[in-house]
Amino acid sequence: MLRHDLLVVGAGGAGLRAALAAARSGVDVAILSKVHPLRSHTGAAEGGINAAFSEQDSWENHAYDTVRESDWLADQDAVEVLTREGPDAVYELDHMGAIFSRGPDGRFLLRPFGPEGIPRTVFAGDTTGHVVLQTLYQQVLKDRLRVYEEWLVLDLILEDGFCAGVLAYEIPTGTVHAVAARAVILATGGAGRLYASTTNAFICTGDGMAIALRNGIPLKDMEMVQFHPTTLPGSGILITEGARAEGGYLLNARGERFMGRYAPRMMEQAGRDVVCRAEQTEVDEGRGVNGCVLLDLRHLGEAKIMSRLAHTRELCVTFAGVDPVHEPVPVRPGAHYFMGGIHTDLVGRTTIPGLYAVGECACVSVHGANRLGGNSLLELLVFGRRVGENAAEFARNQKGVEISEARVRDAERELARIVSRSDGERWAALRDILGNTMSREMGIFRTGEGMRQCLAVIKELQERYKRVRLDDRGRVYNYDLVSAIELGFMLDVAEAVVVSGLARQESRGAHYRRDYPKRDDDNWLRHTVVHRDPLGNLHLDYLPVRITRWLPAARVY
Amino acid sequence: MLVTLRVRRFNPETDLEPRFQEYTVDVPEHFTVLDALITIRERIDGTLAFRYSCRMAICGACGMRINGLAGLACKTALRSALNDGTVTLEPMGNMPVAKDLVVNMEPFWHHLRTVRPYIEPHPARIGPQNEYRISPELVDELSEVVRCIMCGACFSDCTVDEIDINFLGPAALARAGWLVRDPRDSRAADRLRELSKPHGIWDCTRCFFCVQVCPKDVKPMEQILRLRRLAVEAGITDNNGARHTQAFVDSVKETGWLDEFTLVPKSWGWNPVALLPELPTAVRMLVRKRAPSPVHPRQPGVDEVRNLFEKTERKRSVKDDA
Structure with missing residues (x-):
């Protein structure tokens, strides 16, 4: 059996940062990922990383803006x-x-990101995530860490209440393995693919969240799904917030900078949830352009676009057929980021000793109901390191547990059952229904009625999922099976999202209910915690929000 | 629009050799090659295997040969790739096929690891408390290489790797080209020495394929040529590649034209042991009257050629100073 002190599941920024921190504190670390590390979705992050670098800024300012x-x-x-x-x-x-953009003095160039317009965001052109991921992976090569590439995690192995490792499916050969570890860190990323239109890569299917849920481990604030205001129609490809930070305008069909009606002070720089709702309202009230609004960068000029937004221009030209130097770009909101995730404390501990979570799959929580742009890359650096060091410390003091080979045989049988099924539906058909229903009912605007319908659809899809049929019966690179397994994860995460959202009878951040349009601090200034019992039923609990300095106030733009 | 995707398929569990399969699908005009492939695996044939993830040309997963040239399926508009309504898709080259369009990229990753693709600061040097100072000009220059997404397209179509798989290849050398110029790294000279060995920078034949197929416009060949310049400037000339280049320069500067007779011995550093294996070729060339003349007179007007050399060199040194 494969055995390590610490196993990190997921090789995006959070997983790699955690693995490096753990390895450098002296334990034997391995990384397991369903794709090569460089294919991880961290690489698609564009805008930048926030931190209070300048003397005019302070961590308190940054913290207040985040809160x-x-x-x-x-x-x-x-x-x-x-x-x-x-x-x-x-x-x-x-x-x-890492190669970040520099000013004439050779120091970091800072970009004003988010509502307050304080230059606080370090960036690498508009491919910051790419630079972060390449840099961390280079360090993984330097440290010669073991990476199980193209291994899909199937389940956790819990023994005597401790996490003892994972079950994983080796995609190149179709083999199921148990990997024993004294501690496991889940860093499996988000679940944007629950939605039909998303900025996320195809791999963002909520695997870690679903596996935690199935093992009775609570998820927190799952109803909080951030939509990004500027994504390309059709593909959902992300156009960075940096485009607005650099001075881009949003226009409606009449050519008006409509944000003036919704956020007169902040305009296009208002909170992401606010801008999304404004865009959708423009479209719903007939002032859109084919379901979109227009992002106008022309006044920035070609030179600035090429130095700060070169990748954005390439994306617009390639995937929308529009050159932002000469024409405004049609954009619309798309599912972007899960603020919620596996419930952890400040060092990534879950409710199971030996199991940690970090990054988008986790919820510590620093993003609450609406994430500040530029904070997700920061989160994976700061908490990746903390969680890695902490999990390593735990692993050092932990005895290894034997894992019964029966777990592997059970998992093999389960997969064989899926592969051999001869009649049933294709997973893609079910995924389309899921995505369309989630986009319609769990998107920017929600209602109790809509969410109830959405939940019913998910329940039905979970039943139909039991009869999914595959085309591919082989063992080598059976991506048909991988996609089917991922859909199973997605359906379970979707249920947690809807159940959490249905219960929260207020509007806060990304969770906006037409039937409860006001924020309600008296009743709902608290975290939603959802867990699944052994019978498969979801239960809701609530945790207080930890408020240390900043009392709740209205968000005014 | 009705399109046909002609896909080279191979399943190691059932096939003895690859075969082509054609899929005809009705897809929207704006589809990419990847969109069409996804339509096939979701609606028509779930056994078709290919890698993909971000669908926005940043993760590098969907490298494949499209009509014979490597590229990203997600970045290629279907309409632009059609010939008579058909596009041909094959796995990348220079790497073993694992299944259908999926290749085993280990040879590519092996070369990347070989160039030690990470910053190695001097162990005795203490870095700044905050960030290193780097000029914006250098950041701009380096960003051309930094944007490489390791998709493997250049390696797939590299004509040198096709005959010598040990050639480090365009992507790994380009990445090394960043590290050599990175002020935080302490091993520039060592790196240039290592890269000047056989299978390194001097083995590139400048065929331009890597420049042509790179989906991120990294221009790997230009990075390799820059490394050659840096190696020569660092005095690392004790190798056939550097000597070969110098032989060209000397000959033209001296006589106004290329002295082919001495080119080979000069490149080999007049080393008799190294030259011995070339002797039969030389004899055959003599017999067939293909050998260049050992007499190599100076061309009239050679002074003008020399002037050109001096002018160019002066220009470059001014540029370097600036």
Whole structure:
């Protein structure tokens, strides 16, 4: 059996940062990922990383902006950790070899990101995530860490209440393995693919969240799904917030900068949830252009676009057939980021000893109900390091547990059952229904009635999923099977999202209900915690929000 | 629009050799090659295997040969790739096929690891408390290489790797080209020495394929040529590649034209042991009257050629100073 002190599942920014921190504290670390690390979705992050670098700024400012953007749902002690450790975490990445954009003095160039317009966001053109991922992977090569590439995690192995490893499916050969570990970190990323239109890569299917849920481990604030205001129609490809940070306008069909009606002070720089709702309202009231609004960058000029937004221009030309130097780009909101995730404490511990979670699949929580742009890359650097070090410490003091080979045989039988089924539906048909229903009912605007219908659809899809049929019966690179397994994960995560959202009878951040349009701090200034019992039923609990300094106030733009 | 995708397929569990399969699908005009492939695996044939993830030309997963040239399926508009309504898709080259369009990229990753693709600061040097100071000009220059997404397209179509799989290849060398110029790295000279060995920078034949197929416009060949310049400037000339280049320069500067007779011995550093295996070729060339004349007179007007050399060199040194 394969055995390591610490196993990190997922090789995006959070997983790699955690693995490096753990390895450098002296334990034997392995990384397991369903794709090669460089294919991870961290690489698609564009805009930048926030931290209070400048002398006019402070971690308190950054923390306050983060808390206000979260609509006061973020835990302020967690936000304090994030913002205090921010600058060092980024300097550390610079010392590892990241190439960030520089000013004439050779120091970091900062971009004003988010509502307050304070220059706080370090960036690498508009491919910051790419640079972060390449840099971390280079360090993984330097440290010669073992990577199980193209291994899909199937389940956790819990023994005597401890996490003892994972079951995984080796995609190149179709073999099921048990990987024993004294501690496991889940860093499996988000679940944007629950939605028909998303900025996320095809691999963002909520695997880790679903596996936690299935093992009775609570998920937190799952109803909080961020939509991004500027995605390309059809493909959902992300156009960075940096485009607006650099001065881009949003226009409706009449050529008006409509944000003036919704956020007179902040205009296009208002909170992402606010801008999304404004865009959708323009479209719904007939002032859209084929279901979109227009992002106008022309006044920035070709030189600025090429130096700051070169990748954005390439994306617009390639995937929308529009050159932003000469024409406005049609954009619309798309599912972008899960603020919620596996419930953890400040060092990534879940409710199971030995099991940790970090990054988008986790919820510490620093994003609350609406994430501040530029904070997700920061989160994976700061908490990746913390969680890696902490899990390593735990692993060092833990005895290994034997894993019964029966778990492997059970998993093999289960997969064989799926592969051999001769009649039934294709997974893609079910996924389309899921995506369309989630986009319609769990999107920017929600209602109790709509969410109830959505839940009914998900329940039905879960039943139909039991009869999914595959075309591919082989063992080598059976992506048909991989996609079917992923759909199973997605359906379970979707249920948690809808159940959590249905219960929250208020509007806060990304969770906007037409039937409860006001924020209700008296009743709902609290975290939603959902867990599944052994019979498969979901239960809701609530946790108080940790407020240390900043009392809730209205968000005004 | 009705399109036909002609896909080279191979399943190691059932096939003895690859075969082509044609799929005809009705897809929207704006579809990419990847969109069409996804339509096939979801609606028509779930056994078709290919990698993909971000669908926005940043993850590098969907490298494949499209009408014979490597590229990203997600970045290629279907309409632009059609010949008489058909597009031909094959796995990338220079790497073993695992299944259908999926290749085993280990040879590519092996070369990347070989160039030690990470910053190695001097162990005794303490870095700054905050970020390193790097000029924006250098960041701009390096970003051309930094944007490489390791998709493997250049390696797939590299004509040198086709005959010598040990050639480090365009992507790994380009990445090394970043590290050599990175002020945080302490091993520039060592790196240039390592890269000047056989299978390194001097083995590129400048065929331009990597420049042509790179979906991120990294221009790997230009990075390799830059490394050659840096190696020569660093005095690392004790190799056939550097000597070969110098032989060209010397001959033209001296006589106004290329002295083919001495080119080979000069490249080999007049080393008799190394030259011995070339002797039969030389004899055959003599017999067939293909050998260049050992007499190599100076061309009239050679002074003008020399002037050109001096002018160019002066220009470059001014540029370097600036």
